[in-house]
Amino acid sequence: MNMKIGELARITGAQIETIRYYERTGLMSAPPRTEGNYRIYGDKHVARLSFILHCRTLGMALDDIRQLLGFKDAPQESCGNVNRLLEDHIALVRERIRALHALETVLQQLREQCPDARTVKDCGILKELSEPSGAR
Amino acid sequence: MNMKIGELARITGAQIETIRYYERTGLMSAPPRTEGNYRIYGDKHVARLSFILHCRTLGMALDDIRQLLGFKDAPQESCGNVNRLLEDHIALVRERIRALHALETVLQQLREQCPDARTVKDCGILKELSEPSGAR
DNA sequence: TAAGACCCTGGAGCCGCTACAGGGTCAAGC
DNA sequence: GCTTGACCCTGTAGCGGCTCCAGGGTCTTA
Numbered sequence: 665m666n667m668k669i670g671e672l673a674r675i676t677g678a679q680i681e682t683i684r685y686y687e688r689t690g691l692m693s694a695p696p697r698t699e700g701n702y703r704i705y706g707d708k709h710v711a712r713l714s715f716i717l718h719c720r721t722l723g724m725a726l727d728d729i730r731q732l733l734g735f736k737d738a739p740q741e742s743c744g745n746v747n748r749l750l751e752d753h754i755a756l757v758r759e760r761i762r763a764l765h766a767l768e769t770v771l772q773q774l775r776e777q778c779p780d781a782r783t784v785k786d787c788g789i790l791k792e793l794s795e796p797s798g799a800r
Numbered sequence: 801m802n803m804k805i806g807e808l809a810r811i812t813g814a815q816i817e818t819i820r821y822y823e824r825t826g827l828m829s830a831p832p833r834t835e836g837n838y839r840i841y842g843d844k845h846v847a848r849l850s851f852i853l854h855c856r857t858l859g860m861a862l863d864d865i866r867q868l869l870g871f872k873d874a875p876q877e878s879c880g881n882v883n884r885l886l887e888d889h890i891a892l893v894r895e896r897i898r899a900l901h902a903l904e905t906v907l908q909q910l911r912e913q914c915p916d917a918r919t920v921k922d923c924g925i926l927k928e929l930s931e932p933s934g935a936r
Numbered sequence: 937t938a939a940g941a942c943c944c945t946g947g948a949g950c951c952g953c954t955a956c957a958g959g960g961t962c963a964a965g966c
Numbered sequence: 967g968c969t970t971g972a973c974c975c976t977g978t979a980g981c982g983g984c985t986c987c988a989g990g991g992t993c994t995t996a
Contacts (some may be wrong), residue, residue: 670973680974681954689952700961702974715930722910723903726952732929735920743923747914750925754907757900764897767859771890774858778883784871787879789886793868794851806942816943817985825983836992838943862983 665706672705676713683713691716691730724753801842808841812849819849827852827866860889 673680686692692712695703712733719729728749735746777788784790809816822828828848831839848869855865864885871882913924920926 668974679954682952684975685953698961700974702961711930718929718931720952722907732926736926739919739921741920742917743914743920743926744917746920746923746925747911747917750907750911754904754911757904757907761897761900761904764893764900768890768893768897771858771886771893775883775886775890778879781878781880781883783875784877784879784882785875787871787882789882790868790872790879793854794847804943815985818983820944821984834992836943838992856983 667705669703669705672709672713675710676717678713678717686713686716689726691726691733722753723757728753803841805839805841808845808849811846812853814849814853822849822852825862827862827869858889859893864889 667675669680669683672678673683683692687694692709695705695709698704715733716729719732724732731749732746735741735743774789774792777792782788803811805816805819808814809819819828823830828845831841831845834840851869852865855868856862860868867885868882871877871879910925910928913928918924
């Protein structure tokens with residue numbers, strides 16, 4: 665039930681430094697302390713930190729998570745905001761995938777400029793890369 | 801032919817601050833100066849900066865680019881290193897795409913937990929996010 | 937001679953941690 | 967009672983790749 669920061673880290677899988685960082689930046693509230701100035705955490709902290717970490721593995725920014733945590737604090741409100749935030753995040757991820765696919769194609773074409781090992785002087789890849797960005 | 805930093809920026813599309821940053825970090829060599837201490841650039845600088853920017857639009861890290869520039873300085877060597885570096889980069893991009901696809905799936909499933917707007921208290925998304933990371 | 941466009945340096949800030957240095961606390965073993 | 971070693975604390979700096987700012991200098995044009 666009650667634990668120090670090391671155990672909280674073990675349970676949740678977070679790094680100790682990360683937990684303190686989340687406290688500094690206001691994602692986690694400052695917990696009570698022992699007489700020796702150690703932080704004491706309880707089940708609520710485990711839950712909150714798990715929530716944060718879970719969101720992080722989904723690639724959300726800390727600001728997004730801050731918002732979600734804010735929504736949680738108003739349980740009677742509509743969760744339309746939550747849905748919207750998630751949709752925005754999905755759109756962001758899709759856009760990144762799209763951009764990376766385009767990039768992959770370009771890189772693949774670039775790779776084919778130099779199918780075998782020549783001297784650097786004649787390397788098709790370096791030649792291509794030396795053209796100004798927009799050129800073909 | 802000879803130009804100040806502003807024109808180099810205009811020609812290449814880089815930011816002035818970025819050019820100075822590349823100089824600080826050794827990607828661009830320090831150019832000669834006017835009597836009034838202004839940097840003077842020529843065609844070679846345009847070419848080198850274009851190369852760097854081109855690599856950057858392909859998502860390469862500055863360290864990779866530093867390596868490529870190093871290869872260029874040894875034109876008689878085999879370009880196998882160049883090919884390898886590019887292949888590694890392609891692999892990296894593919895891995896990112898793979899990870900983002902997996903993420904997209906998870907996010908989509910999460911979104912379906914709350915098909916319509918309820919109250920925050922009953923929001924399937926927040927409920928799901930509150931589970932520890934590993935749980936289903 | 938004054939305005940305004942351009943340039944300079946040095947330093948701080950962004951994100952999300954991570955990694956110290958230099959200390960304090962606490963329980964167990966001798 | 968004293969030492970060892972595991973754990974904790976604070977504060978600061980670093981990563982990458984810029985970006986922005988303050989506070990100044992320089993050069994061209996009117």
